[in-house]
Amino acid sequence: MPLDDAPSRGLPPRPQAHNVLGGVLLPCSVAPLTGFFRDGCCNTGPADHGLHVVCVEVTAAFLAFSQATGNDLSTPRPEYGFAGLRPGDRWCLCAARWDEARRAGFAPPVLPEATHEAALQVCRREDLMSHAHDGEP
Secondary structure, eight states: OOOOOTGGGTOOOOOOOBBTTSSBOOOOOBTTBOSTTSSSSOOOOTTOTTOEEEEEEOOHHHHHHHHHTTOOOSSOBGGGTBOOOOTTOEEEEEHHHHHHHHHHTOOOOBOGGGSBGGGGGTSOHHHHHHTBOSSOO
8 A cells, every 4th residue: 555644744645546557556665765755656646747657676787877868866865865776776767767768778677566557658568567577566
């Protein structure tokens, strides 16, 4: 069940999210805490212009690719509460960034059960599934 602290902040709860397989969206990571809402899930909403919905397990090759293309995810940014990612960390990645990495041959493995169905607005289900992580979320 996705974590949702919206009620504790006086906001209405978000509707139950679904993954790219049609099931309930499972958490991606709480260590490091990920997601556009920093709720551990790849939830999205109108303010999420980057569509941070693809749950991945980052690899060294992907981190190097991302840094080389202008998005350094490995350097800590304490001013934003970001410790930097290391290979093996799970993270909610922008759908367009994942697809860009796929086309360049650097796509990290995807956890379909934790990838929001909104990813299908940008990525083909076949591409996501061909990069599915072989472990459990």
